[in-house]
Amino acid sequence: MVEPDQVVADQLCLSSSQQHYLYRVLRLGAGQQFVALDGQGQQWIATLTTKPDVAAIAPLSRPSSATQAPxxxxxxxxxxxxxxxxxxxxxxxxxxxxxxxxxxxxxxxxxxxxxxxxxxxxxxxxxxxxxxxxxxxxxxxxxxxxxxxxxxxxxxxxxxxxxxxxxxxxxxxxxxxxxxxxxxxxxxxxxxxxxxxxxxxxxxxxxxxxxxxxxxxxxxxxxxxxxxxxxxxxxxxx
CATH class of the missing domain: 3.40.1280.10 (SPOUT methyltransferase, trefoil knot domain)
Known part of the structure; x- marks a missing residue:
C-alpha cells in the first residue's frame, strides 16, 4: 500500500519498510515487477530500478469493483x-x-x-x-x-x-x-x-x-x- 505523495510523475518513491519487504522478504531485484496500489482505487505496475528507493510505474487498468454498491x-x-x-x-x-x-x-x-x-x-x-x-x-x-x-x-x-x-x-x-x-x-x-x-x-x-x-x-x-x-x-x- 502506497501513500499518494509517494507517486511523483512516473516514479514511486519507496519507503525503507517497503524496500525491506521487496528486496529482503520477496527477494526481488532490478527489472522485476510488482503491483502497487493506494487503497483509493488507483493501481500501477511498478518496475524496480537500479536505485533501491525508486520504482518506475505505469497505470494498470483492470475490471474494477469500485462501482459496486457498498x-x-x-x-x-x-x-x-x-x-x-x-x-x-x-x-x-x-x-x-x-x-x-x-x-x-x-x-x-x-x-x-x-x-x-x-x-x-x-x-x-x-x-x-x-x-x-x-x-x-x-x-x-x-x-x-x-x-x-x-x-x-x-x-x-x-x-x-x-x-x-x-x-x-x-x-x-x-x-x-x-x-x-x-x-x-x-x-x-x-x-x-x-x-x-x-x-x-x-x-x-x-x-x-x-x-x-x-x-x-x-x-x-x-x-x-x-x-x-x-x-x-x-x-x-x-
Missing part, C-alpha cells in the same frame, strides 16, 4: 483475537465497511489500540488480495447505539433459530445496486430484545442455514452469499 458488516465482537481473522478474511472477500459492535452477550471488551491493529490488518489484506479499495474499519460501539443510525438500502440481521428466510434467497430478490448492511451476532446469538430492536429500525431477520455458526464464521458466510449474488448479477449483465 456492503457493510456489523459484527458483534467475538472473544479473543477472533476479530483479527474476520478483518483479514472479509477484506479479501470484498467488504466495504466493518462496524464492530458490543452486544448484550459480547464477551470481549476491546482495547482502544485494537482499532489501529485492525486497520493495519485490513491494509495488508488489501495488498495481498490486490483489491482496489481499502475497507473502512470503524471504532466499536454499542449495538443499541448503532441502531439509532439511519442507513440506506437493505438491512439484514442474521438469526440462528426460527423461520427467517435464507439470506441467499433474500439477496437474490433484492436491489443490490443499493447499499446493504448485514449484522451478525456474538457467541450465544442475539438476545430477543436485540432482534426486536433491530426489526423496529428496519432490519429484516435472515437465516444462514440450519447449522449454528461460530461468531467468526457467520460474517464470512453472510458476506460470501451476498458477494456471490453480486458476481452472478455482473455475469448476467455481460
Amino acid at each position: 456492503v457493510t458488516l456489523v459484527i458483534a465482537l467475538p472473544k479473543g483475537s477472533g476479530f483479527d481473522d474476520v478483518v483479514r478474511q472479509t477484506t479479501e472477500l470484498g467488504v466495504s465497511t466493518l462496524q464492530p459492535v458490543i452486544s448484550d452477550r459480547t464477551l470481549h471488551q476491546p482495547n482502544p489500540k485494537k482499532l489501529e491493529r485492525w486497520q493495519r490488518i485490513a491494509a495488508e489484506a488489501t495488498e495481498q488480495s490486490e483489491r482496489l479499495l481499502l475497507p473502512q474499519i470503524l471504532p466499536p460501539m454499542p449495538w443499541r447505539d448503532y441502531l439509532k443510525q439511519v442507513s440506506e438500502g437493505s438491512r439484514w440481521i442474521c438469526v440462528a433459530r426460527g423461520d427467517a428466510p435464507h439470506l441467499l434467497t433474500v439477496a437474490q430478490a433484492s436491489d443490490l445496486t443499493r447499499p446493504a448492511v448485514i449484522a451478525t451476532g456474538p457467541e450465544g446469538g442475539w438476545t430477543e430484545a436485540e432482534v426486536e430492536g433491530a426489526i423496529a429500525t428496519g432490519f429484516q431477520p435472515v437465516s444462514l442455514g440450519p447449522h449454528i455458526l461460530r461468531a467468526v464464521t457467520a460474517p464470512l458466510a453472510a458476506l460470501t452469499l451476498v458477494m456471490a449474488v453480486h458476481a452472478q448479477r455482473k455475469f448476467e449483465d455481460i
Whole structure:
C-alpha cells in the first residue's frame, strides 16, 4: 500500500519498510515487477530500478469493483483475537465497511489500540488480495447505539433459530445496486430484545442455514452469499 505523495510523475518513491519487504522478504531485484496500489482505487505496475528507493510505474487498468454498491458488516465482537481473522478474511472477500459492535452477550471488551491493529490488518489484506479499495474499519460501539443510525438500502440481521428466510434467497430478490448492511451476532446469538430492536429500525431477520455458526464464521458466510449474488448479477449483465 502506497501513500499518494509517494507517486511523483512516473516514479514511486519507496519507503525503507517497503524496500525491506521487496528486496529482503520477496527477494526481488532490478527489472522485476510488482503491483502497487493506494487503497483509493488507483493501481500501477511498478518496475524496480537500479536505485533501491525508486520504482518506475505505469497505470494498470483492470475490471474494477469500485462501482459496486457498498456492503457493510456489523459484527458483534467475538472473544479473543477472533476479530483479527474476520478483518483479514472479509477484506479479501470484498467488504466495504466493518462496524464492530458490543452486544448484550459480547464477551470481549476491546482495547482502544485494537482499532489501529485492525486497520493495519485490513491494509495488508488489501495488498495481498490486490483489491482496489481499502475497507473502512470503524471504532466499536454499542449495538443499541448503532441502531439509532439511519442507513440506506437493505438491512439484514442474521438469526440462528426460527423461520427467517435464507439470506441467499433474500439477496437474490433484492436491489443490490443499493447499499446493504448485514449484522451478525456474538457467541450465544442475539438476545430477543436485540432482534426486536433491530426489526423496529428496519432490519429484516435472515437465516444462514440450519447449522449454528461460530461468531467468526457467520460474517464470512453472510458476506460470501451476498458477494456471490453480486458476481452472478455482473455475469448476467455481460
